[in-house]
Amino acid sequence: MRVPTAATTAGSLIGGWQLARRTGNRPLGGLVLAAGGVLAGREWARRTSPAVTAALVVTYVGAFGLSHPLARRIGSWPSVLAVSALTAAASYALADRR
Numbered sequence: 001m002r003v004p005t006a007a008t009t010a011g012s013l014i015g016g017w018q019l020a021r022r023t024g025n026r027p028l029g030g031l032v033l034a035a036g037g038v039l040a041g042r043e044w045a046r047r048t049s050p051a052v053t054a055a056l057v058v059t060y061v062g063a064f065g066l067s068h069p070l071a072r073r074i075g076s077w078p079s080v081l082a083v084s085a086l087t088a089a090a091s092y093a094l095a096d097r098r
Contacts, residue, residue, distance in 0.1 A: 004096040005040040006088035009060055012036020013067070013084040017076075033064060040091065047095050056094060063087045 012032055020029025037060055044053040063083035071079035 002043070004092065005043045005056075006092040006096050008036050008040045008043075009063075009091050010084040010088040012040075013060075013063060013087060014080055017067075017080045021076075037061070044091075044095050047098060052094050056091060059090045060087055 012035065016029040016032035016036070018029075019032055020026045023029075037057070040060065041053065041057055044056050048056075063086055067079045067083045070082065073079075074082075
């Protein structure tokens with residue numbers, strides 16, 4: 001059974017942030033983020049076209065980047081949950097639903 005990429009992306013964004021936050025080791029959180037991106041990216045490449053894969057990669061990386069300024073406005077948890085939901089929705093709609 002394959003894990004949906006929506007779960008992989010949301011889980012790695014939330015998990016990476018929590019790991020970095022709890023350990024104080026940001027590179028360790030980045031490792032979780034990168035691992036999730038690689039796993040999801042491989043599935044996207046297998047299931048979709050190169051253009052869709054590129055769009056999903058940009059969405060995933062952009063969500064990580066957006067979470068930082070968004071956290072200053074609405075708080076850390078709401079920010080991470082919002083970008084994770086956005087990324088999961090895009091992953092589901094463009095890759096997992098098929």
